[in-house]
Every structure is written in structure tokens, then in C-alpha cells.
Amino acid sequence: MRNSLLSTRPLSRVFAVLAAAAVMAVLIGFGTPASAHSVLLGTDPDDEEQLAAAPQEVSLTFNEDITELGTEVVITTEDEEVVSDGDAVIDGPVVTQGLVEDRPAGAYTVTWRAVSADGHPISGEFTFTAAGGISASTWVIIGVLIVAAIILVTVLARGMSSSKPEE
Numbered sequence: 001m002r003n004s005l006l007s008t009r010p011l012s013r014v015f016a017v018l019a020a021a022a023v024m025a026v027l028i029g030f031g032t033p034a035s036a037h038s039v040l041l042g043t044d045p046d047d048e049e050q051l052a053a054a055p056q057e058v059s060l061t062f063n064e065d066i067t068e069l070g071t072e073v074v075i076t077t078e079d080e081e082v083v084s085d086g087d088a089v090i091d092g093p094v095v096t097q098g099l100v101e102d103r104p105a106g107a108y109t110v111t112w113r114a115v116s117a118d119g120h121p122i123s124g125e126f127t128f129t130a131a132g133g134i135s136a137s138t139w140v141i142i143g144v145l146i147v148a149a150i151i152l153v154t155v156l157a158r159g160m161s162s163s164k165p166e167e
């Protein structure tokens with residue numbers, strides 16, 4: 001009996017080591033995805049996209065929820081003028097950043113930093129180009145056109161109602 005116990009001991013040690021190694025492998029294997037940083041899946045506009053005009057907002061979509069604290073998006077023109085307006089809005093895995101109304105033509109750079117659900121910050125940048133600009137003068141022209149349209153409609157409506165008694 002004693003002899004057989006001694007003979008099985010080395011074998012059980014081997015099993016114990018193998019079992020421990022298996023447990024470690026499982027822990028490492030399952031632990032890695034849970035602690036991985038968030039990954040940027042895509043942006044709107046896309047990196048290096050060419051647009052007719054700069055958009056009113058830019059959005060970034062990640063593979064998991066983003067933490068509000070420490071997440072920041074800064075958008076600059078090629079003249080290094082900051083055109084991002086206010087704080088980024090975070091809705092789960094989507095981060096949206098508004099732009100100012102005066103958006104000139106040219107290249108834009110979006111520099112972002114986002115904090116993963118695991119607390120780790122990730123960062124990057126992408127660019128897009130606007131063929132035409134939406135500037136303050138564009139808004140003045142749009143305003144003038146709207147006012148002119150209102151005046152025209154008012155004049156036409158008056159002309160129609162004043163011509164009624166003549167019928």
C-alpha cells in the first residue's frame with residue numbers, strides 16, 4: 001500500500017501542474033478581451049473623405065460604450081483654427097462633436113481622445129476636406145433670400161386679395 005502511494009505521488013503532481021496551467025490559460029484567455037481597449041470602428045465623415053461642405057457635426061463609432069470623463073474631440077481647419085463647438089456628446093459607443101457655423105472650405109483635422117469602458121484612454125486623428133465653405137457671408141445671403149421670398153409671397157398675396165373685388 002505504502003509503495004503504491006509513493007509511486008502515484010509524482011503522477012498527481014504532474015496533474016496538479018497541468019491543471020494549474022490550464023486554469024491560468026483559461027484566465028488569461030478570457031481576461032484579455034474583457035480588459036482590451038475600445039476600438040474605433042468608423043467615423044462620419046470617413047477618414048480623408050471629400051465633401052461639398054464641412055458637416056455640422058462629426059461622429060465616431062467605437063466597439064463599446066465610451067466613458068464621458070476624459071473623452072474629447074477637437075476639430076481644426078488647415079489654418080489651425082478650432083472649429084469644434086462645445087463638448088462632445090456621448091451616446092453609448094457613439095461620440096458626436098458639433099462644429100461652429102462658420103466652416104470654411106479646406107482641410108479639417110479631427111483629433112480625438114476617448115476613454116474605454118475599462119478606463120484606458122485611446123486616441124487618434126482623421127481628416128476630411130470641404131470643397132466649399134459655409135461662412136458667415138453665406139448665412140447672410142441665405143437670410144436675405146428668405147426675407148426676399150417672404151416679401152414676394154406677401155406682395156403676391158395682397159395683389160390677389162385686392163384684385164378680388166374687381167371680379
Ligand SMILES: [Cu+2]
Binds near residue numbers: 120
Ligand atoms: Cu484597456
